[in-house]
Amino acid sequence: MTDARYAIPEERAPRELARLRDAIDHVDEVLVRLLNQRARYAVEVGQIKGVMQLPIYSPEREKEVLANAERWSEGPLAPAAVRRLFERIIDESRRVEREASAEREA
Amino acid sequence: MVIVMQKAAAEEKIEHVMAELTRRGFDVHRSTGADQTVLGVVGDVATVDPREFELLDGVQEVVRVSEPYKLSSRTFRPENTVVQVNGCGIGGKEVVVMAGPCTIENETQLFETARAVARAGAKVLRGGAYKPRTSPYSFQGMGVAGLDLLRAAGREFGMATVSEVMEISQIDAVAQRVDILQIGARNMQNFNLLSAVGQTRKPVLLKRGLSATVQEWLLAAEYIMAGGNYQVILCERGIRTFETYTRNTLDISAIPVVHKLSHLPIIVDPSHATGLRDKVMPMARASVAAGADGLLIEVHIDPDKALCDGPQSLYPEQFVELMDELRIIVPAVRRTLR
Numbered sequence: 001m002t003d004a005r006y007a008i009p010e011e012r013a014p015r016e017l018a019r020l021r022d023a024i025d026h027v028d029e030v031l032v033r034l035l036n037q038r039a040r041y042a043v044e045v046g047q048i049k050g051v052m053q054l055p056i057y058s059p060e061r062e063k064e065v066l067a068n069a070e071r072w073s074e075g076p077l078a079p080a081a082v083r084r085l086f087e088r089i090i091d092e093s094r095r096v097e098r099e100a101s102a103e104r105e106a
Numbered sequence: 107m108v109i110v111m112q113k114a115a116a117e118e119k120i121e122h123v124m125a126e127l128t129r130r131g132f133d134v135h136r137s138t139g140a141d142q143t144v145l146g147v148v149g150d151v152a153t154v155d156p157r158e159f160e161l162l163d164g165v166q167e168v169v170r171v172s173e174p175y176k177l178s179s180r181t182f183r184p185e186n187t188v189v190q191v192n193g194c195g196i197g198g199k200e201v202v203v204m205a206g207p208c209t210i211e212n213e214t215q216l217f218e219t220a221r222a223v224a225r226a227g228a229k230v231l232r233g234g235a236y237k238p239r240t241s242p243y244s245f246q247g248m249g250v251a252g253l254d255l256l257r258a259a260g261r262e263f264g265m266a267t268v269s270e271v272m273e274i275s276q277i278d279a280v281a282q283r284v285d286i287l288q289i290g291a292r293n294m295q296n297f298n299l300l301s302a303v304g305q306t307r308k309p310v311l312l313k314r315g316l317s318a319t320v321q322e323w324l325l326a327a328e329y330i331m332a333g334g335n336y337q338v339i340l341c342e343r344g345i346r347t348f349e350t351y352t353r354n355t356l357d358i359s360a361i362p363v364v365h366k367l368s369h370l371p372i373i374v375d376p377s378h379a380t381g382l383r384d385k386v387m388p389m390a391r392a393s394v395a396a397g398a399d400g401l402l403i404e405v406h407i408d409p410d411k412a413l414c415d416g417p418q419s420l421y422p423e424q425f426v427e428l429m430d431e432l433r434i435i436v437p438a439v440r441r442t443l444r
Contacts, residue, residue, distance in 0.1 A: 026440075033437035 046097035119164030192266035197371030202400035204230035210252035222422035224263035304333025344379030353381030373400035
């Protein structure tokens, strides 16, 4: 919030900083848990791709995921920023799918 | 009365206090916490001067419990009770989902439902073998044969099991085959039955009575715990109100109230609370958001052909959808769900 009406007085600043950092920690915890949940789904998708004999890399689906993420973002992250973050998430999902399917075959 | 021992009080001091209490005819319930031991004292403590005990070596303080329930009170035991069943802790960080058919009808129905709910992430399989039906002409349950099927299905899919006991004569049969004994809402104040399950060492799932206050409910838990069985799981399943659209009104506020008053875990049964399939999912989400330690949900492989409570049973695909939704809610309330 850059609105001057909501400026934090100096004496309250340290407490407010602590509150915001706690809030960020909570969001991070939720993010990590949700990313892991996403990864669990990716592993299951990998299993189903194995059954259906589909390749792990599916560019059409990846385009769709990225487009969704850009569309859902209401800022302050720019669509391109969300895209960059999701490209990393997809990279890791593909990796976990591949590792899980390699383990199944081993 | 609660006697709080000093932090890191020596074992012999604790034993000395316990011996003194026992000598004076009190029941002592010890709870050893992470850093402090608390002794719950039950009996005629009204005439006792707490200061007498404060003078004993190793005692930090003596607190009178003003609530009529003692063992189930949080004053008695500040730390949450975590009921361990088949490798999962009910009342811990994990939200434990119990699911299955209202009634065990036959092997195919039970195993197919069990397979579906286990795959979706349920940790405990429910299924009634003795059914408290409103009409004597309704299907009354499969009895022991049903319990054997439930045990077999639990083993097959790696789930713990829960089933209702309606009367004292059924306790042995259920306790030998099932992991959690359920006391139904209609039996919440059947004090003989409560005392009898209190003599077992099986976890007990205690449903809230149809018009029971939280205090009456905790007193019912007290009956079980007084027998030395501390493994009690409370289950909110809706209470009678003037509203008739839903079968009962689900008292979501009971979750934070119980968590404040008691150390016992509380789970929610949104199926019986509403009696309507399309209301089960929103109520389940609300319960988890409000801090419920678990859910008890009726799922049937073919609800339209169910012998009991079909209209409130979820289709397996709805249960999968619910679990997916819960996995998004659960991290926000700092819990886990696999």
